[in-house]
Amino acid sequence: MTIRDYDDVPGTYVLDSRNYRKGYHLNMFLMSLNKSEARAAFAADETAYLQTYKLTAEQRQAVLDREYLRMLQLGANVYYAFKLVSHDKQPPQVMYGKMAQPAMSFDEFQAMMMAGGRPIDGNRSKKEQLNG
């Protein structure tokens, strides 16, 4: 078993085999939104469209609620999630802000980026954060 030393990086979801397996159908649903017919079908009846993918009840609810961080925790990858925020005709900063902790509005996230982004210092390592 590979030592996954990136597990020590805080607030980060790597699309490795664990998330691949957990999120396979969720990501394939998200990917389907590349097609305009699929976007129309999803817009017409989100619940019915989601039934055509083998999602867990939790995954389905996270999509319906646009709970982006929960989606990542359930195996989604951010590039796949991008398709959903685009479908909603919202800028990606809306999604980034919802995932960030503490959560931020579009304006708050944008302001953080304009001010140089989230600093790397203090955000490298869970161990480092525990030890202050």
Next chain:
Amino acid sequence: MARIIAGMGTSHVPGLGAAMDNGKTGEPYWQPLFKGLEPVRAWHKDNIPDVTIIVYNDHATSYSLDNYSTFTMGVAEEFMPADEGWGPRQVPMVMGHPELAWHITENLILNEFDMAVAGSLDVDHGLTVPLSVAYDQPDVWPTKVIPLCVNVIQYPQPTPLRCYKLGQAIRRAVESFPEDLSVGIWGTGGMSHQLGGERAGVLNPEFDTAFMNNLVSDPAANTRLTHTDFIREAGCEGIEMIMWNVMRGALSDNVNEIYRFYHIPVSATAYGAIILENTD
């Protein structure tokens, strides 16, 4: 023979393309970025190669979890701008160069780089935004393009060293092509950014600056970085920078740095561009 004349590294943030497509480049948010790109465009105007190898990644557009190869060569006659969820970008069709693409592919595989081959491939912002960076908004792209798609999303991505060695092998392959062609190579993606998770928005200008410095004068240093170094220091999506290593591997040991530009932010990303000319 064919010859690689220069390389470029550039981020490929979708927002940059959208700003151009929607006529927003003069807005205060975008103005400094496009001002900084003027010298990039001036250089490209005077240095248009016959063919450009664009090392990029697909973002769950043409490839996804059901089938994602580590390295894929595009050998088609042409490549359509893809619908990645918000309709295709209204940019010119990307014209391929199948003869050179196949020549490189055959050479690479016979030299133990086992490339996947794509005869049909819609290209997303990872490839078209760098074209917009270099050439603005022409009716036709002035260079033919060989897409080289790298998996940078699904762990484990190819190692930074493997990417560099691939670049070296590409150079040897290009130089064994009998026709006189000038060839450019671009490494795209990066620089530091993390789009997902509680840590979304993390940037690291020190890391990015060191990476660009090494690119010029100590490229081997960038091959010693690990996956976790990128994820930790450059953000989860910053690992795209391994594609700059492919570009650098295809250049001579010593290069001339023509231009460098760094700007924060473009959306949630640190934008970087660098142009390097071969010395031999």
